[in-house]
Amino acid sequence: MEPIDEKILGGESRCELCAKRAPDTMSRRAFLRRASILSAAGIVLISPHSWAGRAFASTGNHNRLVVVFLRGAVDGMNVIVPHGDPIYYESRPTIAVGRTGTPGGVLDLDGYFGMHPALVSVMPLWKERTLAFVHACGSPDPTRSHFDAQDFMESGTPGVKSTQDGWLNRTLAQLPGAHGPTEALSMGATMPRILSGKMPAANMPLGRGAARPMPLDRPFIEAAFDRLYTGKDPLSVAYRDGRVARQKLLAELQQDTTVADAGAPSPQGFAQDTDRLAHLMRRDSTIRVAFLALGGWDTHVSQGAAEGQLAGHLRPLAEGLASFKDSLGPTYQDTTILVISEFGRTMHENGNAGTDHGHGNVMWVMGGQVRGGKVYGRWPGLQPGELYQERDLAITTDFRDPIAVVLTQHMGLAEAQIDRVFPARPHPSGNADGIVKA
Amino acid sequence: MNDTGAISEQERPLHVLNRLAFGPRPGDVERVRQIGPNRYIHEQLYPESEVPIPDSLRRQVEGYRTLHLSPLELFRQFQAPVMEVRRQDKGTTNEVLKNDLKDARVRQQIVMREAIEARVARAIEGPRQLQEVLTAFWFNHFNVFRGKGLDNIWTGSFEETAIRPHTMGKFRALLDATAKHPAMLFYLDNWQNTDPGSPGAKGRFEGINENYAREVMELHTLGVNGGYSQADVIALAHILTGWGIARENPNQMMRERMAEGFRGPMARFNRPFGRRNPNQVPPPSPNLFYFDPKRHDFSTKVFLGHTIPGAGISEGEHALDMLARHPSTARHLSFELARYFVTDNPPESLTGTMAARYLATDGDIRQVLALMFASPEFWDRRYYRAKFKSPYEYVISCARATAAPVRNYRPLYGTMQLLGQPLYGCLTPNGYSNTQEAWLNPDGMMMRLGFATALGNGNLPLERPPFEEAAGEEPGNGRAMKAKFAPSTRAHPGPHMTPPDPIALTQTLGAGALGANTAQAVESAPPQLRTALILGSPEFMTR
Numbered sequence: 001m002e003p004i005d006e007k008i009l010g011g012e013s014r015c016e017l018c019a020k021r022a023p024d025t026m027s028r029r030a031f032l033r034r035a036s037i038l039s040a041a042g043i044v045l046i047s048p049h050s051w052a053g054r055a056f057a058s059t060g061n062h063n064r065l066v067v068v069f070l071r072g073a074v075d076g077m078n079v080i081v082p083h084g085d086p087i088y089y090e091s092r093p094t095i096a097v098g099r100t101g102t103p104g105g106v107l108d109l110d111g112y113f114g115m116h117p118a119l120v121s122v123m124p125l126w127k128e129r130t131l132a133f134v135h136a137c138g139s140p141d142p143t144r145s146h147f148d149a150q151d152f153m154e155s156g157t158p159g160v161k162s163t164q165d166g167w168l169n170r171t172l173a174q175l176p177g178a179h180g181p182t183e184a185l186s187m188g189a190t191m192p193r194i195l196s197g198k199m200p201a202a203n204m205p206l207g208r209g210a211a212r213p214m215p216l217d218r219p220f221i222e223a224a225f226d227r228l229y230t231g232k233d234p235l236s237v238a239y240r241d242g243r244v245a246r247q248k249l250l251a252e253l254q255q256d257t258t259v260a261d262a263g264a265p266s267p268q269g270f271a272q273d274t275d276r277l278a279h280l281m282r283r284d285s286t287i288r289v290a291f292l293a294l295g296g297w298d299t300h301v302s303q304g305a306a307e308g309q310l311a312g313h314l315r316p317l318a319e320g321l322a323s324f325k326d327s328l329g330p331t332y333q334d335t336t337i338l339v340i341s342e343f344g345r346t347m348h349e350n351g352n353a354g355t356d357h358g359h360g361n362v363m364w365v366m367g368g369q370v371r372g373g374k375v376y377g378r379w380p381g382l383q384p385g386e387l388y389q390e391r392d393l394a395i396t397t398d399f400r401d402p403i404a405v406v407l408t409q410h411m412g413l414a415e416a417q418i419d420r421v422f423p424a425r426p427h428p429s430g431n432a433d434g435i436v437k438a
Numbered sequence: 439m440n441d442t443g444a445i446s447e448q449e450r451p452l453h454v455l456n457r458l459a460f461g462p463r464p465g466d467v468e469r470v471r472q473i474g475p476n477r478y479i480h481e482q483l484y485p486e487s488e489v490p491i492p493d494s495l496r497r498q499v500e501g502y503r504t505l506h507l508s509p510l511e512l513f514r515q516f517q518a519p520v521m522e523v524r525r526q527d528k529g530t531t532n533e534v535l536k537n538d539l540k541d542a543r544v545r546q547q548i549v550m551r552e553a554i555e556a557r558v559a560r561a562i563e564g565p566r567q568l569q570e571v572l573t574a575f576w577f578n579h580f581n582v583f584r585g586k587g588l589d590n591i592w593t594g595s596f597e598e599t600a601i602r603p604h605t606m607g608k609f610r611a612l613l614d615a616t617a618k619h620p621a622m623l624f625y626l627d628n629w630q631n632t633d634p635g636s637p638g639a640k641g642r643f644e645g646i647n648e649n650y651a652r653e654v655m656e657l658h659t660l661g662v663n664g665g666y667s668q669a670d671v672i673a674l675a676h677i678l679t680g681w682g683i684a685r686e687n688p689n690q691m692m693r694e695r696m697a698e699g700f701r702g703p704m705a706r707f708n709r710p711f712g713r714r715n716p717n718q719v720p721p722p723s724p725n726l727f728y729f730d731p732k733r734h735d736f737s738t739k740v741f742l743g744h745t746i747p748g749a750g751i752s753e754g755e756h757a758l759d760m761l762a763r764h765p766s767t768a769r770h771l772s773f774e775l776a777r778y779f780v781t782d783n784p785p786e787s788l789t790g791t792m793a794a795r796y797l798a799t800d801g802d803i804r805q806v807l808a809l810m811f812a813s814p815e816f817w818d819r820r821y822y823r824a825k826f827k828s829p830y831e832y833v834i835s836c837a838r839a840t841a842a843p844v845r846n847y848r849p850l851y852g853t854m855q856l857l858g859q860p861l862y863g864c865l866t867p868n869g870y871s872n873t874q875e876a877w878l879n880p881d882g883m884m885m886r887l888g889f890a891t892a893l894g895n896g897n898l899p900l901e902r903p904p905f906e907e908a909a910g911e912e913p914g915n916g917r918a919m920k921a922k923f924a925p926s927t928r929a930h931p932g933p934h935m936t937p938p939d940p941i942a943l944t945q946t947l948g949a950g951a952l953g954a955n956t957a958q959a960v961e962s963a964p965p966q967l968r969t970a971l972i973l974g975s976p977e978f979m980t981r
Binding site: 202 | 583585586587649653656657662826858865866867868871874875878879880881882883884887888891892895955956958959962963964967970971974975976979
């Protein structure tokens with residue numbers, strides 16, 4: 001579908017009030033001044049329900065979870081390539097990634113699996129063993145509809161369409177302590193399904209417009225609205241939480257801009273988003289979960305092999321993830337990153353040198369506590385009888401299994417809490433056990 | 439403020455306008471005060487005889503050409519060309535064809551845009567406000583998602599023909615119309631629902647699909663605790679096998695079209711989905727509903743404790759009768775209506791009497807509404823301004839109260855999207871929630887206030903003419919349309935709109951509409967901020 005244009009309000013606002021552009025950078029002092037305006041208005045920032053209250057509800061576990069969704073179904077077979085199996089090469093005469101050692105050949109991982117050469121930027125992570133993969137992983141629902149499959153992967157309830165909220169939002173509800181507006185962050189203009197639900201979550205527009213001031217950021221406009229929302233009623237609480245979150249994010253972003261201007265050129269595209277997210281996460285320990293989405297994986301036609309369409313999307317993905325690690329710095333130790341996609345693609349290439357909607361796929365698990373350097377899962381094989389419906393990689397690991405391991409081992413959830421995040425989950429395969437350190 | 443007893447005389451006009459309408463337009467509060475709230479309720483319950491539609495709005499809606507096309511015509515004009523290009527493009531990467539495909543896709547967007555504009559225009563300006571409120575309500579109840587395949591072109595038709603005519607009629611008619619519209623058949627997959635042992639079972643029609651059967655009970659009729667079992671879901675799925683979508687063969691149709699030089703009518707039709715022999719199938723009806731006996735399970739079923747012998751399409755009609763008349767349906771619908779019109783957690787005293795009226799009138803929605811609007815709960819002070827507006831309600835009510843002369847709807851539906859409620863954009867069949875819990879969040883508050891400030895400052899480009907008018911061109915090829923649909927707002931010099939006058943806005947809302955704190959805050963604010971503050975006030979966030 002064509003999304004309806006999202007660039008509606010934001011920076012297009014040019015009124016007499018905003019004619020004087022806010023300064024491009026906002027100093028710490030300005031931030032503090034605003035905070036003091038809030039205080040002067042008699043607003044109590046620290047309450048058990050407010051964002052600031054969270055600082056007093058220390059839980060001991062400050063680990064973070066970042067989910068990257070590859071929308072459109074990435075061809076996992078060409079991401080982590082079973083180059084040790086001749087059937088792979090027979091099935092994909094023009095789009096197979098070449099054998100190890102050939103020009104543009106796969107980067108061998110363990111003798112059987114290899115990595116697409118466009119992913120070379122994350123090879124150091126594999127070698128330092130903070131990057132792992134779970135192959136033949138995915139949602140057990142048989143749908144090959146992007147719409148349904150993404151929905152199921154975000155709701156966390158394959159086959160059940162009426163689930164209201166997303167599993168990442170339900171995860172928030174299970175984290176101990178008070179919950180604040182910046183506990184969850186989505187990079188993008190609208191709230192994705194995976195984060196929608198009862199728990200508050202903030203979203204941050206992408207690209208250059210993200211730090212652009214809104215009318216409400218201007219102190220005299222803000223001061224006027226402050227007078228409307230001084231009570232303890234839910235609207236006033238939401239208003240004040242919103243102001244705090246906005247000021248905080250804005251201040252951090254302005255600082256980023258200053259840093260970037262002073263030094264290295266700003267990264268582009270996905271790397272710019274991961275870079276921005278990394279800076280926010282480093283400075284704000286209350287951000288516990290974050291979400292990014294990346295499109296362009298629906299390679300029905302002219303998918304390419306070592307080079308081409310898929311490679312052109314994998315390269316920035318790998319570069320973005322590698323620079324994410326660098327930008328996170330020490331925070332990488334507390335962070336686990338999952339890269340997921342709604343389903344895999346057909347084993348055989350189609351008549352258009354592409355692949356069609358399939359079933360099993362590969363999940364990435366990356367982070368300081370990950371036991372990496374290993375392809376997890378149970379490989380179902382590529383013989384016709386071993387394929388799902390004789391055409392797609394079968395699924396031997398439910399996508400909820402590795403996530404559940406990360407939620408318990410990394411995020412500190414109890415087993416009973418996993419049942420609330422993933423209700424009616426089938427008995428776990430155990431294939432991803434130990435993928436992250438406790 | 440006194441929290442017991444009934445809503446005061448002074449508050450009643452605004453109350454009915456907040457509940458039966460999307461808030462007041464200028465003069466509405468005063469008019470309701472003059473004729474009395476009960477008279478207004480009566481008018482709104484009988485709009486066909488009581489409330490004329492202004493010619494300008496009627497002409498505007500008639501001008502949305504695609505809104506009045508049948509699903510068959512929509513398919514022919516907007517989907518068949520896409521399929522034809524794809525067919526020609528097999529295995530090649532022809533630039534011309536690529537552009538043709540782009541054009542065809544851009545043309546498809548016109549269909550959705552017209553549906554959105556027609557909905558928003560009528561919600562803002564239409565005097566039959568209860569009809570507009572109920573159209574949104576029932577669409578949401580029978581939600582389909584524009585982003586799922588062909589629903590991109592069929593969603594507008596679904597609302598126009600399956601929802602809108604039945605909003606205040608018998609619920610059974612609404613259920614029937616939605617069950618048979620291709621938008622619903624496609625969205626909840628029943629078009630594929632096939633008896634695996636039937637002669638028509640092959641390919642994508644290989645077996646039972648329970649999706650619609652489940653949702654029609656859980657969401658549309660009985661409700662989740664409505665007393666049905668998984669066995670009933672399976673039984674209903676079997677009863678509804680073969681309820682599908684007729685389709686002409688687009689490839690053959692295009693070849694004919696080419697041969698006729700695009701002049702002749704579409705004379706010959708072909709197969710329904712999944713069947714190959716053109717001679718056995720009647721031409722598709724304009725609404726494309728098609729019962730395929732070759733995919734139907736003719737065995738006897740037991741559904742909700744009743745035995746239904748195999749008979750074909752009449753089994754499904756019988757099952758829908760049972761569902762529409764079921765006491766659980768009466769309770770479920772009464773709860774949903776009371777939740778929208780009265781309070782997030784409506785009392786049993788109200789929903790119980792509504793359900794009784796529903797059963798006594800054979801599911802007459804108008805009678806249930808009339809009872810609800812006359813109930814003590816509807817006028818209970820505890821529920822005055824107790825509803826937090828959804829993004830849709832908030833945006834529409836802002837446009838109504840400021841009477842902004844809208845010629846460009848994009849900033850309005852774009853705001854709904856930013857606030858998490860894109861029009862026709864709810865993925866899940868349960869539709870959007872209508873509770874404070876669902877919509878009140880810090881981020882949403884900030885965006886609402888950003889919208890209020892932009893509108894209050896005259897800073898939304900609402901008065902810009904629609905792009906095709908501005909360019910003075912007929913809608914021709916897709917690329918030209920795209921250029922016109924995606925203008926840079928900066929490319930058009932001149933004012934966005936006249937900033938709404940805060941004094942007029944205060945009069946529109948009526949005396950006593952703003953509490954002392956808000957009134958004081960507005961009073962002490964700079965004049966250019968006052969409209970924004972009123973629209974962003976807690977009083978205006980609620981209804």
